[in-house]
Amino acid sequence: MPRSSKQFSYRSTLLIAFLLLCATACFGQSTTGSVNISATVSKFVEINSGGSVSLTGNSGGGVTTDGVANSPLAVSINLGELGPSNTNSFVSALVPLKLRSNAPYVLSMSATVTSSGTTSNKIGAADVGFGLGTVTRSGTGVNTSGSDTNATSGDPTLAANGSVNVSTGRYDFTAVRSNLSAFTSATTALSGPFIMNAVPRSNSNGLTVPAYFAIKPQFFENGTTTVSVTFTVTAP
Amino acid sequence: MKLRILIYTLLIGGVLSAAEQTSSAQALDISAGGQPTITGAVNGSVTGNSSVTSDLVVTINFGEVSPLNQNSIVKVVVPIAIRSNQPYQVAVSMSGLSNANAQALQSSDIGFGAQNIRLLGGAGKICTQSAHIFSSPFNNDPSSSATVAANGRVTYTSSLANLTGATVILSGPQLSKNNSSIRQQSDGYVFDAIFALTPQFFATGISSATLIFTIAAGPNAPC
Numbered sequence: 001m002p003r004s005s006k007q008f009s010y011r012s013t014l015l016i017a018f019l020l021l022c023a024t025a026c027f028g029q030s031t032t033g034s035v036n037i038s039a040t041v042s043k044f045v046e047i048n049s050g051g052s053v054s055l056t057g058n059s060g061g062g063v064t065t066d067g068v069a070n071s072p073l074a075v076s077i078n079l080g081e082l083g084p085s086n087t088n089s090f091v092s093a094l095v096p097l098k099l100r101s102n103a104p105y106v107l108s109m110s111a112t113v114t115s116s117g118t119t120s121n122k123i124g125a126a127d128v129g130f131g132l133g134t135v136t137r138s139g140t141g142v143n144t145s146g147s148d149t150n151a152t153s154g155d156p157t158l159a160a161n162g163s164v165n166v167s168t169g170r171y172d173f174t175a176v177r178s179n180l181s182a183f184t185s186a187t188t189a190l191s192g193p194f195i196m197n198a199v200p201r202s203n204s205n206g207l208t209v210p211a212y213f214a215i216k217p218q219f220f221e222n223g224t225t226t227v228s229v230t231f232t233v234t235a236p
Numbered sequence: 237m238k239l240r241i242l243i244y245t246l247l248i249g250g251v252l253s254a255a256e257q258t259s260s261a262q263a264l265d266i267s268a269g270g271q272p273t274i275t276g277a278v279n280g281s282v283t284g285n286s287s288v289t290s291d292l293v294v295t296i297n298f299g300e301v302s303p304l305n306q307n308s309i310v311k312v313v314v315p316i317a318i319r320s321n322q323p324y325q326v327a328v329s330m331s332g333l334s335n336a337n338a339q340a341l342q343s344s345d346i347g348f349g350a351q352n353i354r355l356l357g358g359a360g361k362i363c364t365q366s367a368h369i370f371s372s373p374f375n376n377d378p379s380s381s382a383t384v385a386a387n388g389r390v391t392y393t394s395s396l397a398n399l400t401g402a403t404v405i406l407s408g409p410q411l412s413k414n415n416s417s418i419r420q421q422s423d424g425y426v427f428d429a430i431f432a433l434t435p436q437f438f439a440t441g442i443s444s445a446t447l448i449f450t451i452a453a454g455p456n457a458p459c
Binding site for chain 2: 030033034035037041043046195196203205
């Protein structure tokens with residue numbers, strides 16, 4: 001084939017390709033279109049107050065800042081007199097907690113106990129009984145399947161959870177994780193499967209569990225004591 | 237030389253004629269209808285060409301739809317332009333979004349409706365003998381029709397779960413005055429495809445779906 005004919009053929013091919021592209025662009029109509037959709041669901045957990053605090057066995061004192069259901073947990077309690085002048089067997093505070101999650105959760109707790117006393121007779125972390133009570137999963141939108149693992153021994157005032165030490169005479173909370181000495185650092189108190197089914201956050205139901213705190217009035221060294229407890233829920 | 241010019245001229249004419257015939261035969265068209273919008277999203281977005289002469293290619297990212305998103309609802313409005321020189325119907329088909337976990341995002345959790353059909357411009361055809369009709373149950377704004385079911389989960393008057401195969405959502409008479417094979421700025425109608433998703437305690441994960449909107453010849457609808 002002569003060179004000029006080859007060039008002509010080559011140019012013609014290029015021209016046809018260009019014209020086809022141009023035609024598609026200029027006259028382009030389509031009978032279809034696409035909409036691609038995506039969404040992300042991340043792990044979500046929260047802890048709130050489960051309601052009002054119950055304080056029993058106290059002499060003086062009272063609930064300084066009460067819990068309000070479904071509001072951030074920020075409770076302040078004055079346990080009152082903890083010396084022998086308080087003749088009740090225990091001063092007990094019950095703090096309702098409410099947990100919600102869309103994934104398996106872990107509730108951990110850490111506590112500090114600070115007393116003004118200077119001897120071993122001052123109130124210490126081991127003198128503050130602690131435990132989580134019965135876990136309740138109920139209400140519309142709550143996942144009622146699966147079981148929760150309570151790492152504490154429940155109500156510390158139960159006879160099975162403590163007794164007078166025969167050698168020291170001091171009352172000991174003896175059951176597993178039944179006093180705050182077991183929570184000097186963040187320690188798991190409760191864990192379980194996801195709590196909420198697919199419902200909006202405006203649904204106020206959730207998992208509720210009472211947190212018990214108890215002190216046995218004794219001949220503690222006189223002074224004041226501050227107990228600070230922090231609950232943290234995570235979705236590992 | 238004259239022979240080459242003649243041949244080039246014939247080539248151009250032939251190719252353009254072929255393209256014209258192809259386009260003329262395609263008297264139905266669907267395209268972008270304007271800039272899509274999104275509200276109530278956390279880390280979400282919607283992308284699409286705002287030009288009504290562009291193809292309909294929209295990407296919706298609802299973003300975070302766990303309770304981390306504290307907005308009551310995430311709403312996306314996608315304007316879609318349609319053109320025809322004959323009665324038409326618009327159908328939608330869906331693929332994807334098949335989560336085995338019932339607590340994960342399901343097609344019924346994404347509200348879907350279509351509303352607000354309006355002239356794209358002066359060359360849109362106004363027919364007096366037939367109306368443009370959104371098929372039931374899609375004629376609603378799902379962000380307004382969301383309700384909480386007995387099990388606590390949010391439901392919608394219509395959702396992506398109502399799409400079974402190619403589901404007709406809109407039909408009506410001729411849309412365009414002219415018979416141009418060229419997609420123009422003002423020769424048809426626009427309607428809004430509306431999507432809504434309420435953040436909930438869904439099981440964790442990333443979900444995706446693809447919707448295909450198709451315009452085709454519709455049932456007889458005199459103009």
